[in-house]
Amino acid sequence: MTKEVTIPLYNDLVNGFDHTNKYGEADTMQQARRNSFEKFKHFGFPTRRDEDWKYTTVTPFLQEQYHINGIAKEASASAGLLQQATIPNLDCYQLVLVNGHLQEGPELPSFIKVHSIKEGYRQASLGKYFAKNNAATTQHFAALNTALFSNGLFIEIDAKAILDKPLHIVHTYTSIANLFIQPRHLIVVHTGASLSIIESIVSDNPSSKIFINSLTEVVVEENAFFDHYVLQTAQKGTRLVNQTDVSQKRHSVYSNYTFCMPKADLIRNNLNIALDDDQTETHLYGLYLGEDQQLIDNHSLIHHKHPHCDSNEIYKGVLLDKATGVFNGKVFVEPEAQKTNAFQQNNNLLLSKKATINTKPQLEIFADDVKCSHGATVGQLSKEAMFYLRSRGVGEEAARALLVNAFAFDVTEKIKITELEHFINDLITHHIPGNKFEASEVV
Amino acid sequence: MLTIKNLNARVEDKQILKGINLKVNAGEVHAIMGPNGSGKSSLASVLAGRENYEVLEGEVDLDGKDLLDMSPEDRAREGVFMAFQYPIEIPGVSNINFLRTAMNEIRAYRKLSALDAKQFLKLSKERQKLVEFDAKLVNRSLNEGFSGGEKKRNEIFQLAMLEPKLSILDETDSGLDIDALRIVSNGVNKLRSKDNAFILITHYQRLLEYIVPDFVHVLYDGRIVKSGTKELALELEEKGYDWLKESLTEQPA
Numbered sequence: 030m031t032k033e034v035t036i037p038l039y040n041d042l043v044n045g046f047d048h049t050n051k052y053g054e055a056d057t058m059q060q061a062r063r064n065s066f067e068k069f070k071h072f073g074f075p076t077r078r079d080e081d082w083k084y085t086t087v088t089p090f091l092q093e094q095y096h097i098n099g100i101a102k103e104a105s106a107s108a109g110l111l112q113q114a115t116i117p118n119l120d121c122y123q124l125v126l127v128n129g130h131l132q133e134g135p136e137l138p139s140f141i142k143v144h145s146i147k148e149g150y151r152q153a154s155l156g157k158y159f160a161k162n163n164a165a166t167t168q169h170f171a172a173l174n175t176a177l178f179s180n181g182l183f184i185e186i187d188a189k190a191i192l193d194k195p196l197h198i199v200h201t202y203t204s205i206a207n208l209f210i211q212p213r214h215l216i217v218v219h220t221g222a223s224l225s226i227i228e229s230i231v232s233d234n235p236s237s238k239i240f241i242n243s244l245t246e247v248v249v250e251e252n253a254f255f256d257h258y259v260l261q262t263a264q265k266g267t268r269l270v271n272q273t274d275v276s277q278k279r280h281s282v283y284s285n286y287t288f289c290m291p292k293a294d295l296i297r298n299n300l301n302i303a304l305d306d307d308q309t310e311t312h313l314y315g316l317y318l319g320e321d322q323q324l325i326d327n328h329s330l331i332h333h334k335h336p337h338c339d340s341n342e343i344y345k346g347v348l349l350d351k352a353t354g355v356f357n358g359k360v361f362v363e364p365e366a367q368k369t370n371a372f373q374q375n376n377n378l379l380l381s382k383k384a385t386i387n388t389k390p391q392l393e394i395f396a397d398d399v400k401c402s403h404g405a406t407v408g409q410l411s412k413e414a415m416f417y418l419r420s421r422g423v424g425e426e427a428a429r430a431l432l433v434n435a436f437a438f439d440v441t442e443k444i445k446i447t448e449l450e451h452f453i454n455d456l457i458t459h460h461i462p463g464n465k466f467e468a469s470e471v472v
Numbered sequence: 473m474l475t476i477k478n479l480n481a482r483v484e485d486k487q488i489l490k491g492i493n494l495k496v497n498a499g500e501v502h503a504i505m506g507p508n509g510s511g512k513s514s515l516a517s518v519l520a521g522r523e524n525y526e527v528l529e530g531e532v533d534l535d536g537k538d539l540l541d542m543s544p545e546d547r548a549r550e551g552v553f554m555a556f557q558y559p560i561e562i563p564g565v566s567n568i569n570f571l572r573t574a575m576n577e578i579r580a581y582r583k584l585s586a587l588d589a590k591q592f593l594k595l596s597k598e599r600q601k602l603v604e605f606d607a608k609l610v611n612r613s614l615n616e617g618f619s620g621g622e623k624k625r626n627e628i629f630q631l632a633m634l635e636p637k638l639s640i641l642d643e644t645d646s647g648l649d650i651d652a653l654r655i656v657s658n659g660v661n662k663l664r665s666k667d668n669a670f671i672l673i674t675h676y677q678r679l680l681e682y683i684v685p686d687f688v689h690v691l692y693d694g695r696i697v698k699s700g701t702k703e704l705a706l707e708l709e710e711k712g713y714d715w716l717k718e719s720l721t722e723q724p725a
Contacts, residue, residue, distance in 0.1 A: 412523065417560045420520050421574040421630065422548035422581070431573065435564030435613075442564075 045097030066176035129212035178213035319352030479530035490694035506691035551637030603659035657682030
C-alpha cells in the first residue's frame with residue numbers, strides 16, 4: 030500500500046497495536062479492537078481523494094516521529110495548564126484528565142457515575158453502548174481510535190436524574206516528546222435525565238507535537254436532555270481530530286456547542302448525529318476563530334431516520350491572518366423521515382486577505398414532506414458599522430472586536446451558562462489582533 | 473471653534489464640495505439648508521471622516537488642530553459628534569456597552585480616568601431623562617429593530633452622553649413625527665451651552681422653529697451661496713429653493 034510509504038507513522042501504529050495493553054478487557058472489546066484495526070489498515074489515513082477530506086490534508090501533520098500512547102501516562106498537568114481551562118466564577122463539578130487518564134476527581138452525586146473507560150468493563154452497560162455507532166468503526170481515524178484507544182471516560186447519569194451544576198471536564202494534553210494519543214469516551218444520558226457538560230481541551234509545550242485522535246460516543250436516551258459544550262483552546266503544536274458520535278432516542282434533546290479557538294495547528298471535528306427515533310430535537314452551535322496558519326475544519330452530519338425530528342445548526346467562523354476554515358454540514362433525510370425540520374446556517378467573516386474558507390452545505394433529502402433550509406455566507410466587517418463605531422470615539426481595533434463579538438452573538442447568546450458566555454466573549458476580544466482595549470480602559 | 477476654508481471634496485469621480493467656507497464659534501448654532509444633492513450631507517461626512525470622501529483642497533481647523541488629518545475616532549475624541557442621517561443597526565452590540573466603551577476611550581484620550589459602572593449608570597439615567605430616551609431601548613442591541621424616530625433619539629442620547637464640543641446633526645429631523653421632533657429639539661436645546669456649538673443640516677425649516685439658529689447658510693452645488701439669520705430660513709420656506717437657483721443663474725450674466 031502506498032500509504033505505508035508516505036507516512037512512517039503507519040508502521041509504528043502496527044507496532045503500537047501489538048503493544049496496546051488490552052489486559053482485562055472484555056472479549057467483545059478486544060474483538061472490536063482487532064476488527065477496527067483491520068479496517069484502519071484497509072482505509073489508512075485519509076487523503077484529499079476522500080470527499081470528506083478534500084480541503085484538509087492531514088499528511089503534513091503525520092510526518093513526525095510520534096510515540097504511540099506509551100509515554101502518555103508519565104505526564105502530569107501543570108498549574109498553568111489547568112489555569113488555561115479555568116472559567117472564571119463558574120460553579121461546577123470538575124474532572125481533570127491528563128492525556129486521557131482520569132485524575133482524582135471531586136465527590137459527585139451518586140446518580141452520576143464516572144469511570145475510566147479501561148475499568149468500564151466491569152459495568153454491564155459499557156458493552157451495551159460501546160462502539161455500537163456505525164460511524165465509530167467505519168471512518169479512518171475512528172477505526173484507529175477503536176483499535177488503539179488508551180484511556181478515557183465512561184460517564185453515566187441515572188434515569189430521571191438532574192445534575193444541578195455543569196460538569197466541567199478538563200482534558201489536558203502534555204508531553205515531553207511527540208505523542209500520538211487516542212482518548213476514548215462514552216457518555217450515556219439515561220431516560221429522562223438532564224446533564225450539562227463542558228469539555229475543555231488544553232495543551233502546552235509547543236516544542237513537542239501532540240496528535241490527539243479523540244472519539245466520544247454519546248447516547249441520549251428517551252426524553253433525556255444533554256447540553257454538550259466543547260471548548261478547544263489547545264496550543265501550537267497540537268493537532269486535534271475530534272469525533273463525536275451521538276445517538277438520540279425519542280423526545281430527547283441534544284445541544285452541542287463547539288468553540289474552536291486559536292492556536293492549535295489543526296482542528297478537525299466530526300460531529301455525527303444519528304436520530305435513531307422520532308420526535309427528537311437537536312441544536313448544533315459552532316464558533317471557530319482561526320489565526321496564524323491554523324486549519325479548522327468542522328464536519329457535521331445529521332442523520333434524520335424517523336419522522337417529526339427537528340434539527341437546527343448555526344456555525345459562525347472568523348478567520349484572521351493565513352488561517353483556513355472548512356465547514357461541511359450534511360443533513361441526510363431518509364424516505365421515512367417525514368415532517369422533518371432541518372435548518373442550517375454557516376456565516377464567515379474573513380478579516381484578512383490571506384484567510385480562506387471552504388463552506389459546503391450538503392442536503393440529501395429523500396422524503397417529500399419536510400422543511401429544510403440552508404445558507405452560507407462569506408463576508409468582511411461592514412465598513413458602515415466600523416465608521417459608526419469609530420465616529421463615536423471607539424478605536425479601530427476595539428471597534429473590530431465589538432463587531433466580531435456581535436457577529437458571534439447568534440451563537441454565543443445560545444450558551445445557557447452565563448460564566449461560559451462571558452469567557453467565550455473574552456476569548457474573542459482577546460484574539461482580535463492588536464486589540465488594546467482592555468489596556469486602554471484602565472488609565 | 474471650527475474654521476472651514478475652501479473645502480473641496482469628491483466621492484469617486486464626482487466633486488461634491490466646491491469650496492466651502494464656514495466659521496463656527498462656541499455657543500453658536502448654524503443651520504445649513506439646501507436642496508437635495510447640494511452637498512449638505514457630504515459636508516457632514518467629510519467633517520466626521522467618512523472613508524469614501526476624498527478631500528481635494530482646503531483646510532478644516534478645530535481649535536487649532538487640523539481635523540482632516542485625524543482618524544474618525546480621534547475627531548470624536550477631540551469633540552466632534554455627527555448624528556447620522558441613517559443610524560446603522562448593529563445586532564449583537566449592546567447599546568449601553570458600546571456607549572461605555574466609546575465614553576471611556578474618549579476619556580482615556582483626554583487623560584481622564586474611566587467611569588466605573590456605577591458612575592456610568594448614574595450619568596446614563598440622568599441623560600436618558602434629559603432627552604426622554606426609553607430605558608428599555610438603552611439595553612437593546614444598537615438600533616436593532618428601533619423605529620426611525622427611536623434611532624434619531626438614540627443619536628441625541630449618545631450626543632448627551634458624550635458631550636461633544638461640536639455636534640453636527642445630519643437631517644436629524646427627517647422622518648420624525650411632530651412629537652419625536654419636539655423631543656429631539658428639546659434635548660438639543662437643553663444641551664446648548666456657551667461652550668459648545670451645533671451645525672444643523674436640514675432640508676426643512678420646520679426644525680428651526682424648535683431649535684432657533686444663530687445663522688442660516690444655504691448650500692447649493694457644493695458652495696455656500698447665501699448666509700443670513702433665521703429669517704433666511706423663513707424666506708426659503710416661503711419661496712422654495714427654485715427662487716434661489718434662478719437668482720443664482722441670473723447673477724453671473
